[in-house]
Amino acid sequence: MALTPKFDADGLVTCVVTDAASGDVLMVAHMNAEALAKTIAIGEAWYFSRSRRALWKKGETSGHTQRVVEMRIDCDQDAVWIKVEQVSGACHTGRRSCFYRAVPLGQNGGAMTLEFRDARVFDPKAAYPSKKD
């Protein structure tokens, strides 16, 4: 019953983030030991960016922070699940969730298509002025 996270070769665990109200998966991110410790201590989501090799607090640029309602850890302690109260939207594209597209089932080989499910809830150009997306 001790927290003994099994960090991967890059020193990270996977973090699944769900909306505490709707249950929807908002995003998948990664935490190093420092991000995990800060999230537990403070109750707001901190991550480690694999592309920027840097610790970041969710919402530090956009203001779209995540207050953690509950944290769970899985059987082999290499993944955590946090239920959060999400300000505005989690996705840099302006959607509430990064998972705004469905992959229709039954497609069998060849080029496969996606279908939009969720509209934007904020303007990504205003929230992330330095991003080109």
Place this chain on the structure above:
Amino acid sequence: MALTPKFDADGLVTCVVTDAASGDVLMVAHMNAEALAKTIAIGEAWYFSRSRRALWKKGETSGHTQRVVEMRIDCDQDAVWIKVEQVSGACHTGRRSCFYRAVPLGQNGGAMTLEFRDARVFDPKAAYPSKKD
């Protein structure tokens, strides 16, 4: 709007699995191109085991299969989310979800503890006779 998964250096994408009824996160696993294609085509969850380096159908040993109700993909196409109808439980320890322990918030440094949240829903020794857990 094309499915163009961004597989990592090991040829995998992360897969978050939630219970279509409760919304709870059941497990986090990985899919290679073949597991992803089979899951989309058949509508039952297939994964790639990083430890065994092998394709596997969820439930092939235990019978605890996952029928996929919906698949979503995230903004950068390196993670998928499937909502499933789970037979019995997803976790090899006998729980419905692998995330059966909470990490209480507010713990600040030092040895941290976990708290059980979910009881077993099946006997893991009967379902997975070759496992020692």
